[in-house]
Amino acid sequence: MAGQTRAGGESITIHQARWVIPISSPVLTDGAVAVADGRILAVGPAAAVRDQCQTHGGQMICHDHGDGAILPALVNTHVHLEFTALAGTIPPQETLPAWLAKAMAGYASLPPAAIDQGIRHSIAALRRSGTILVGEVSNSGRSLDMLAAGDLAFHYFYECLGFNLLNNGQLAADFPFFARPAVAELPVSAAAHAPYSVAAALFRRIAVWNQTRQRPGCVHLGESPEELVFLQQGTGPFRDLLQDRGRWYEGYTPPACSPAVYLEQLGFWQGPSLAVHGVCLTEADRAILARRGVFLALCPRSNRHTGVGVPDVAALRRAGVRLTLGTDSLASTADFNLFKDIQLLYEYCPEIPLADYLTMATWRGAEALGRHHEFGSLRPGKRAALLFLPVPAPRDLWPGLLDAGVHGQIYWLTPSGKEMLHGA
Numbered sequence: 001m002a003g004q005t006r007a008g009g010e011s012i013t014i015h016q017a018r019w020v021i022p023i024s025s026p027v028l029t030d031g032a033v034a035v036a037d038g039r040i041l042a043v044g045p046a047a048a049v050r051d052q053c054q055t056h057g058g059q060m061i062c063h064d065h066g067d068g069a070i071l072p073a074l075v076n077t078h079v080h081l082e083f084t085a086l087a088g089t090i091p092p093q094e095t096l097p098a099w100l101a102k103a104m105a106g107y108a109s110l111p112p113a114a115i116d117q118g119i120r121h122s123i124a125a126l127r128r129s130g131t132i133l134v135g136e137v138s139n140s141g142r143s144l145d146m147l148a149a150g151d152l153a154f155h156y157f158y159e160c161l162g163f164n165l166l167n168n169g170q171l172a173a174d175f176p177f178f179a180r181p182a183v184a185e186l187p188v189s190a191a192a193h194a195p196y197s198v199a200a201a202l203f204r205r206i207a208v209w210n211q212t213r214q215r216p217g218c219v220h221l222g223e224s225p226e227e228l229v230f231l232q233q234g235t236g237p238f239r240d241l242l243q244d245r246g247r248w249y250e251g252y253t254p255p256a257c258s259p260a261v262y263l264e265q266l267g268f269w270q271g272p273s274l275a276v277h278g279v280c281l282t283e284a285d286r287a288i289l290a291r292r293g294v295f296l297a298l299c300p301r302s303n304r305h306t307g308v309g310v311p312d313v314a315a316l317r318r319a320g321v322r323l324t325l326g327t328d329s330l331a332s333t334a335d336f337n338l339f340k341d342i343q344l345l346y347e348y349c350p351e352i353p354l355a356d357y358l359t360m361a362t363w364r365g366a367e368a369l370g371r372h373h374e375f376g377s378l379r380p381g382k383r384a385a386l387l388f389l390p391v392p393a394p395r396d397l398w399p400g401l402l403d404a405g406v407h408g409q410i411y412w413l414t415p416s417g418k419e420m421l422h423g424a
């Protein structure tokens with residue numbers, strides 16, 4: 001049993017179940033997790049955890065949750081909460097440029113109060129779906145105060161766009177968000193939208209801002225075939241979109257290479273980085289992401305909705321890319337339930353064990369957001385963000401767990417037992 005010594009006298013809650021999935025160590029049968037002061041105190045076989053806690057003195061409360069599994073709460077590395085107000089308004093599209101055009105038009109027509117209400121709804125919905133930590137991408141900064149005031153942990157990626165933004169000054173000169181005092185105190189990074197919407201000079205400024213602060217960078221990468229055409233030839237629907245919006249730059253010379261290779265040339269991967277999507281990547285791209293230790297957020301349900309297919313998770317894994325999971329926004333996916341993204345990837349690639357997909361949705365995500373000391377696995381000292389999913393006997397653990405998750409049978413463990421969250 002893993003444990004740590006502590007002063008006695010405080011109340012300890014022990015959660016016991018048929019299975020405990022620590023993620024960072026093998027699954028325990030008839031395991032338990034002891035919690036005190038909101039932190040994990042011990043993880044191990046139930047009898048051993050109880051024995052250890054007896055020695056601490058103080059009040060001890062035991063909850064035996066029975067048939068099911070205790071696991072760490074989930075990490076969703078890619079959302080856009082300000083798009084929640086568009087939920088259900090954009091049907092599946094055949095191409096990403098088509099989806100983007102609809103999303104931009106829809107967003108422009110939203111009243112600010114509806115955007116804010118959507119953000120609040122999202123924070124509650126993420127918690128209901130078992131999420132403790134989220135990677136939020138925002139173009140407006142609207143969600144920062146709401147996240148900072150709530151109990152959902154977050155890393156904030158303020159997303160910069162500017163295909164014709166060619167100057168080299170301080171980032172805050174063009175994006176006043178970065179001059180906010182809160183930016184220094186909160187987990188905030190600069191993000192680049194995508195290789196087809198951000199100038200090379202702006203990519204470098206974003207990289208410098210993050211790398212001098214040792215904060216993770218973020219970029220949508222290899223999301224669609226149109227991106228590859230644009231980078232190779234400077235043509236196609238993304239050029240049309242830029243011209244329509246008055247953002248085209250006549251002096252643009254396409255790099256004539258693939259997306260990750262392009263950003264390697266710009267030095268974007270030199271600090272901690274999170275790329276998002278990776279549906280359309282070359283072998284060279286995958287090798288660069290692996291070599292640079294870039295995390296990649298897969299959002300397969302969103303990719304299907306925007307008509308780009310599903311990422312080649314087997315090839316990414318073979319290449320050694322560190323994979324995490326995200327849902328993307330509710331403008332391109334139905335909800336924030338990461339178990340549904342696991343289910344979709346597992347259908348395409350059942351050779352990867354469900355345990356590995358769950359690692360992507362927990363520990364790997366926490367690492368990508370630099371919060372693995374607090375979240376993502378069950379280890380003494382980490383925050384007690386614990387879920388319980390029922391798996392009725394005689395079902396096997398992994399298919400039963402996926403089934404429960406997909407159907408929203410997701411409980412949070414609290415000192416008073418287990419609780420399913422409701423309401424907006």
Ligand SMILES: [Zn+2]
Nearest residue numbers: 080137220328
């Ligand atoms: Zn996105």
